[in-house]
């Protein structure tokens with residue numbers, strides 16, 4: 001059974017599902033794709049204060065619908081990591097993944113600060129006591145190198161790849177090429193949907209990618225990446 005740690009499933013809160021019907025359609029597709037656990041990770045950044053209460057309300061509503069489909073729903077955030085975000089983390093303004101020490105972070109796709117700055121910013125987050133997961137490292141065009149990824153891994157950062165990043169139909173040659181490289185190097189810890197319920201990122205394509213990867217990389221490796229439920233285990237322990 002698959003565990004999806006990165007999804008924009010909550011309705012009308014970010015650029016993910018646009019309304020409740022959209023969310024329910026996504027849940028039905030998730031069930032068909034064999035997903036058992038989903039963490040809702042709406043975007044949060046330092047430019048706009050998030051309404052934690054509203055998010056909680058939406059989450060509680062959707063959780064009932066998910067349970068009807070035998071899916072466990074959890075709450076988290078996808079945190080845009082900037083210098084100012086450190087203060088918000090200290091003030092407990094964001095949701096960690098399923099209320100554990102795991103935190104899902106991202107950078108702007110065109111982030112161009114020196115890589116050393118990125119490393120020290122991530123260190124600051126680790127120092128706050130978080131286990132940091134970097135979302136879709138394949139998207140950051142300025143850091144797309146195996147040696148940089150190895151530095152992050154040595155630092156203790158976990159890497160989460162988007163399932164659809166192997167599809168040439170939706171991504172540039174560079175993204176697909178790098179995705180294959182990091183998979184081959186076994187640098188990825190989680191594969192997630194990052195669903196927005198768009199033409200590209202939805203659970204239908206997630207399942208398509210799962211099957212394609214299983215054929216290419218073998219059942220054992222792919223199952224491990226899609227079914228990695230270390231976060232859920234920590235939540236339940």
Ligand SMILES: [Fe+2]
Pocket residue numbers: 006007008078135194
């Ligand atoms: Fe995302």
